[in-house]
Amino acid sequence: MKHLVKMSDLSTIEIQQLLDEAERFERGESWKTEGDQFVANLFFEPSTRTRFSFEVAEKRLGLQVVNFEATNSSVQKGESLYDTVKTLESIGIDALIIRHTEDNYFEKLISKINIPIINAGDGCGHHPTQSLLDLYTIRKEYGRFHGLNIVIVGDIRHSRVAKSNAETLTRLGANVYFSGPREWIDENNPNGTYIELDQGIEKADVVMLLRIQHERHGEKNGLTALEYHKQFGLTLEREARMKPGSIIMHPAPVNRDVEIADSLVECERSRIFQQMKNGVFVRMAVLKEVMTSNKGEIGKWQQYLKMGSF
Amino acid sequence: MKHLVKMSDLSTIEIQQLLDEAERFERGESWKTEGDQFVANLFFEPSTRTRFSFEVAEKRLGLQVVNFEATNSSVQKGESLYDTVKTLESIGIDALIIRHTEDNYFEKLISKINIPIINAGDGCGHHPTQSLLDLYTIRKEYGRFHGLNIVIVGDIRHSRVAKSNAETLTRLGANVYFSGPREWIDENNPNGTYIELDQGIEKADVVMLLRIQHERHGEKNGLTALEYHKQFGLTLEREARMKPGSIIMHPAPVNRDVEIADSLVECERSRIFQQMKNGVFVRMAVLKEVMTSNKGEIGKWQQYLKMGSF
Amino acid sequence: MKHLVKMSDLSTIEIQQLLDEAERFERGESWKTEGDQFVANLFFEPSTRTRFSFEVAEKRLGLQVVNFEATNSSVQKGESLYDTVKTLESIGIDALIIRHTEDNYFEKLISKINIPIINAGDGCGHHPTQSLLDLYTIRKEYGRFHGLNIVIVGDIRHSRVAKSNAETLTRLGANVYFSGPREWIDENNPNGTYIELDQGIEKADVVMLLRIQHERHGEKNGLTALEYHKQFGLTLEREARMKPGSIIMHPAPVNRDVEIADSLVECERSRIFQQMKNGVFVRMAVLKEVMTSNKGEIGKWQQYLKMGSF
DSSP: OOOBOOGGGSOHHHHHHHHHHHHHHHTTOOOOOSSOOEEEEEESSOOSHHHHHHHHHHHHTTOEEEEEEGGGSGGGGTOOHHHHHHHHHHTTOOEEEEEESSTTTTHHHHTTOSSOEEEEEETTSOOHHHHHHHHHHHHHHHSOOTTOEEEEESOTTTOHHHHHHHHHHHHTTOEEEEESOGGGSOTTOTTOEEOOHHHHHHHOSEEEEOOOOHHHHSSBTTBOHHHHHHHHSBOHHHHHTSOTTOEEEOOSOOOBTTTBOGGGTTSTTBOHHHHHHHHHHHHHHHHHHHHHHTHHHHHHHHHHHHHTOO | OOOBOOGGGSOHHHHHHHHHHHHHHHTTOOOOOSSOOEEEEEESSOOSHHHHHHHHHHHHTTOEEEEEEGGGSGGGGTOOHHHHHHHHHHTTOOEEEEEESSTTTTHHHHTTOOSOEEEEEETTSOOHHHHHHHHHHHHHHHSOOTTOEEEEESOTTTOHHHHHHHHHHHHTTOEEEEESOGGGSOTTOTTOEEOOHHHHHHHOSEEEEOOOOHHHHSSBTTBOHHHHHHHHSBOHHHHHTSOTTOEEEOOSOOOBTTTBOGGGTTSTTBOHHHHHHHHHHHHHHHHHHHHHHTHHHHHHHHHHHHHTOO | OOOBOOGGGSOHHHHHHHHHHHHHHHTTOOOOOSSOOEEEEEESSOOSHHHHHHHHHHHHTTOEEEEEEGGGSGGGGTOOHHHHHHHHHHTTOOEEEEEESSTTTTHHHHTTOSSOEEEEEETTSOOHHHHHHHHHHHHHHHSOOTTOEEEEESOTTTOHHHHHHHHHHHHTTOEEEEESOGGGSOTTOTTOEEOOHHHHHHHOSEEEEOOOOHHHHSSBTTBOHHHHHHHHSBOHHHHHTSOTTOEEEOOSOOOBTTTBOGGGTTSTTBOHHHHHHHHHHHHHHHHHHHHHHTHHHHHHHHHHHHHTOO
């Protein structure tokens, strides 16, 4: 694995191997990089979970970390993403974690950049480590994906998580359903079928709620928060009708009493904060994989350094 | 000590023990945490001294540090303090340093959060590590608190430092006086008595100046900076009338020529920059105490991790 | 070397020694500081290259790093640069890297501050580590400075790099020429002579392009980007007339198709990204020099610490 920019680049075997590796880290297995290896976190959008989850993962692996924030950088002077990334490569950064507002920002980079890029979210596009931590959470619960009913609820059309998860879960044998406002369902998405929420709730092994992205929409499809909650949210009544043992997931940050009733956020079925915990193990696995499988090239670069011929 | 949120939670014995520990660190004693332990600094208000003093203290103890800034985080998406803190706990942070604009923000957190919180300032409320470093500075000078005359000058009513210090110094046997504009004196505060500045100056073993908080008031009680300085500031004339050996303290940042004449900031009596130096040792002591006395619980969490049952 | 604030403070021997040290670092030689030594990066202007180049250099030397950003600090409360710097010294920072908008900001500091300051750019003044990396890049190419024709193109009058480089290169025996809009040439600068760009291009061993500083000018001397490029930029046509083996340099960030044609940024002659790479080695050399030559004093401070007499 050179880069990790989207889930569809990973085979199901590679996915299972990454989840296995994450499990070893959760069990307490330790692995540290040798010598000084540098990772840069480039976040062009605000983030708490993903940003700090990566930083903790990086430091647990013994990586040296530099945190790039667009507001204090030469991006203010109009520098392009490519030039910024090339700069970081030039000063000796060994891997990049990037979140950017632009869909598929990485397409322009990966052919020209010699260090691995891990996509931490691109516009309405992809967010592969979020998908992996979702998969990890499900596998941890059920030990399998095959035959599980996963109901994804919310703005399927704009959610980077929904699209990646639907595609991957379908590949892994799960039955994916989409629910929420009809205008937000992508009818052309072949990896899931529409289901009424009250029907989906009863069928689901996993209810996967999506965040209402105020910062993208400015409104909830014309509904007030309360109306949205009643029609498309996980209310106390709906939770009571879920199957025994079925679980609730949400990528967070949660809008309490909108996507989910406040008191359900930490209920017994909820895996919301466990997802965050799992995120660290999954990111450690991805980082280890990326740092080791690019070893050859990195070694080469370091040799160039020694030869002074780079 | 699970958390450190306000001075009144500490017994006088605990206070003396923390100051003893700080003294050992000042003398050069070293103590490092074992394995990777993570601390997050969450500052919702600007800060230089407190923020960097904590970061230096943390790193001297071998802690892994992540710096959370509200402006680049999901707080921008409306995430609550509780959810932010719970997130950081979930991703494996072992202790939190928090400064927040809201008085007593920690009340809502401490019952629900399993990791220690060190309060680095809440609104007009508390700032226990500032109090501890002030106590340390006084004890270093006089070797005791009993019988000392401490004159606190400025906006007693809104100062988090004034209130904590007055309460603690009174408990420790010092005589606390308040001075400054009458409107800023809290008549209901039982831990100090009002004194005219010119009288207080001559009586004081410690003149403890408070910062005029432009960012909270916008004005200095209707006075110009020059008028304030003449009436309630430490002028050259007043300093000349201080007792031999008595000292000047200020939590900083100083408004030069307002609370104190510019040339007195680094005069022989001034302990202003020494207070900052002492702050690092005091914070090392607090961090060590918090990290070790919660060891049981943290160990448990790590065991859960290994069992995969969390 | 106590501080490094401007190139004219360095003798030619000191310059060559720093470049030799940088070369050793490039060859893979390792040197780590002993114990916990702290460096603070204070950037009052946006920066990518310089800021991260320093951070990587610091971490490669095993230094503990704190990153100060004006926007989240007490500078917001009106704290002066002196008080900020004195604060960082008080809390135990061993060296400061400062970029500031004000010309010669360091003059007010160096007599009063006991820890070394490395200037990372002051207003339109100096930027010594950029000069050193430029020198390193040239020496690496030609093995000497004597007799080389260096043509500096752009806003000589406002460029901190241009002034330092012209002075130093002249001292080292190179022939320095200035080119670009006549209004931007400083006729009083004794360290270079004006040359028409098309003549300079053919004569140059090094074409050193300067960045158009939109953030300072707001305009390009009344010209559109295209007009500037045609008249004063390195076009494909001009590059074709350069001498065999001659090289192109630019401190970056580059305005593509303004100072230089987009496709030339990574052409064979270009050393632009190599300059960035070299910057890390040069900064490691400067940091090592500053940390070791101040060792006496730092040691003294640590002794004071132990004696508790500071």
